[in-house]
Amino acid sequence: MTSFRKMHGLGNDFVVLDARRAALPITPARAAAIADRRRGIGCDQFILLEPGTDGADVFMRIRNPDGSEAGACGNATRCIASLVAGETGADRVVVRTISGDLPVERLGEVWRADMGPARLGWQDVPLARAMDTLHLPLEDAAACSMGNPHATVFVPDLDAIPVGTLGPRLEHDPLFPQRANIGFVQVLNPEHIRLTVWERGAGLTLACGSGACAALVNAARRGLTGRAATVTLPGGDLHIEWRADGHVLMTGPVATAFTGTIDLDALPL
Template sequence: MVPFRKMHGLGNDFVVLDARRADLPITPRRAAAIADRRFGVGCDQFIVLEPGLDGADVFMRIRNPDGSEAGACGNATRCIASLVAAESGRDRVVVRTIAGDLPVERLPGGLWRADMGPARLGWRDVPLAREVDTLHLPIGRDGVADPAACSMGNPHVTFFVPDLGAVPVTALGPVFEHDALLPERANIGFAQVLSPDHIRLEVWERSAGRTLACGSAACAAIVNAARRGLTGRRAAVALPGGTLQMEWRADGHVLMTGPVATAFTGMLDLGAYPA
């Protein structure tokens, strides 16, 4: 039996296991089984903590609900930073991922601000299957078209729509996720710009489906909105689970501020799940 935590950022939820002191037999198949909401614990992402080396306080390994590995998860980054900060007593933590190092700092009011690194805007960075202007992708259906794309360590496509409530997110999300232009699939954001500093966003997350929040998609939304001239470089991004404060700095880095929470803790019998 191993201990685990169920954490979330604005309802974007995670199963968190700690392998910093001893290896855990986590395979993609086992991670997917634990992530299953009917037969496992259930989560949007499965997180394993590993030792941090060479300037990082912790390594965060991220798996999607299908067991595939992800490069970034903004809400999980804040959650894991809060755990490590509680252990160390420090207000600043560096979380390492396969996509790079993410500094996170504690702010007043129970908030955490994560530097999610630079937005990557080239077509190979996203990646796309061929050379296309990432500000205007030739993808669309049922009047939802002309999205922008970028990478935040994972691929994102953002559609800007006049009325978010009229968009069939669960119908269009999986279609766009698997578009032939997206060889690694993508997180699909549907954004309505309410003002130059306020965006509403719904996300169809790659392999996870419709989620209450997605931090990296919020990063992509502010970047793509600012690139289009629809907003400034700072905006509140309102998701179904709550609001994140976003800033796309002049140096290209994206800052994300929001809360963290632990829903519950428990013990997990790894042997009860297929290896």
């Protein structure tokens, strides 16, 4: 039997397995089986911890519920930093992902992650062809990359948007060769926005940290907000700041829901 930990940031939930001391037989199919909410443990993203090297305290591998690999997950980054800090007593942890290193620090009861620079070029997202990422030729949308592709759709009334219908259609639009996370944003004032995210490979979630970063960046680029704002998601609030050097800081809580064990050999390969 293999131990696991169920964690979440604002209800954006993760099953975390630890392969830092011994490798685990995790395949995309097994990650998808664990993430299944009816037949598995259930989560928005499956997280596998691997040894950190060259200045990183831990390597965090992220898989969506369909088994596909993701390059970034802001809420998981804070959760994993808190887990490692609990082991070491440190107030600062460097979490490595396939998209780069993410420094995270404890600020009292919350954690602040440096999600790295927002990437604004069409090749960075990526998009299917050259265009202005601030004004996409679909809906009223802008795009950027936070280590994974994001499109932000600006709407006057978030409650009136059929996110469950529009989200998957935009995720698979030909404009996004690697699909995209689709955030629907209502700007309440220059310091406060509302956000609901249809996550690539996961669907609707209570919160999306990288999506909140992308939403603030794209809103600020359009002059709708300043470079810092509260982002209210269905699961709660994150504070996002787009620094002058291009890096995006995300501050929010973490929680452990429960721990348990799972028989990996009983899962499909």
